[in-house]
Amino acid sequence: MTITALDPQDRYKATRLWLFAVGLTVLAQIGILHLMGRIPICECGYIKFFEPGVNTAGNSQHLADWYTPSHIIHGFLFYLLAFVLFRRRPLSMRLAFATLIEAAWELVENSPLVIDRYRTATMAIGYQGDSILNSTMDTLFMVVGFLFAARAPVWLTVSIAVFLEIYVGWLIRDNLTLNVLMLLWPIEAIRVWQAGL
Structure with a gap:
């Protein structure tokens, strides 16, 4: 049965259930990271909104950094994937699916x-993990x-993704595309270019 076949009360209950699943997934991610021995916050002992350094001890330790746009783009891509796979399912269910993928990646990463x-x-x-x-x-x-x-309209989402990739790539010589490429299939010429940062 699709969500459109449910009455408003059932739709509301289904939405709450899937949003609960989103919250539970994030809590499970936190718990598993703790069991893996990850530190709660930066070893520096304080929290910054944004860490501007790329190859610094504070990178991947604070609220946001230059890799934050990559995770926003993950959201764009996971929305597309969930739309293709579960088009007739509620948005909250697709969000739970996307959150599960992201949380799993965070554990693997x-x-x-x-x-x-x-x-x-x-x-x-010098990456030490998040x-x-x-x-x-x-x-x-x-x-x-x-x-x-x-x-948002598709054209706007795509435009923002392209802008973020180009801007961050230009600024720090890394972005989601380069990160995935170098993780899966390192290219020496790119590594040399990135080292010139």
Whole structure:
């Protein structure tokens, strides 16, 4: 049965259930990161809204950094994926699906294997993994991107994604596209270019 076949009261209950699943997924992410030994906040002992350094000890430790746009773009992409797979399902269910993917990625990204891969294959030479705060914010920024994509015209969402990729790529010589490429299939010429930062 699709959501359109439900009466308003049932739709409301279904929405609440899926939003509860979103919250539960984020809490599970936090709990698992804690069990993995991730630090709650930056070892510096304070929280910044934005960490401007790329290869600094504060990167991936605070509320936002130059990789935050990548997580917003995750939201755009996961919205598209959920729309293709679950077009007739409620938005809240698609959001729960997207949150599950993002949370799973955050756990994989903070595993010793992937942290080591980042250090050896990408420009993140001193990468130590995310703080729990930063990882949680990455997921919440994905949610922001997802909800934006759900409401905005497609052309605007695509334009913002392209702008963010170009701007961040120009500014820090890294972005979502380069990050994925260098993680999966490192190219020496790109690594040399990125090292010139």
